Amino acid sequence: MSILDIPTFKSTIAPNARLLGLDLGEKTIGLALSDTSLSVATPMETLKRSKFETDALKLDAIIFAQHVGGLVVGLPLNMDGSDGPSAQSARAFARNFAARSQLPILMWDERLSTAAVTRTLLDADASRKRRAELVDKMAAGYILQGALDRLRRINPPLEG
Secondary structure (H helix, E strand, O other): OOOEEEHHHHHHHOOOOOOEEEEOOEEEEEEEEEEEOOOOOOEEEEEEEEOOHHHHHHHHHHHHHHHEEEEEEOOOOOOOOOHHHHHHHHHHHHHHHOOOOOOOOOEEEEEOOOHHHHHHHHHOOHHHHHHHHHHHHHHHHHHHHHHHHHHHHHOOOOOO
């Protein structure tokens, strides 16, 4: 399919499908999964990054097993809203995945998601090792939850 704006993305999600949130890092991909009512994002796992095709095949297996109907890809914009190297990399990943998949894809502004998650883990007294294990999948959950909250506020299009 393709990378869509949020109203179009919402209209293409099949009933009872889940969304998969991705936090794309240089070395890992944090994953989070929504429930079928698209209300709650749950951190799922962290994948080690490899070549794109290898990563895509791992995602395909998860998408199939979890009945995923759309992807929410974190877009790490600079604080001024411009694209830096990380945002360009995330856009490239989304474009490449869209070229091989029928799933709708939403790019979601993830500025400060890792910082927010890290602060939460620090407040919970998580050790440095434990924070490293959790931060990517929790950031994916934070990204996905933000998108889910926004999707709930979109009114269905008027027919006429």
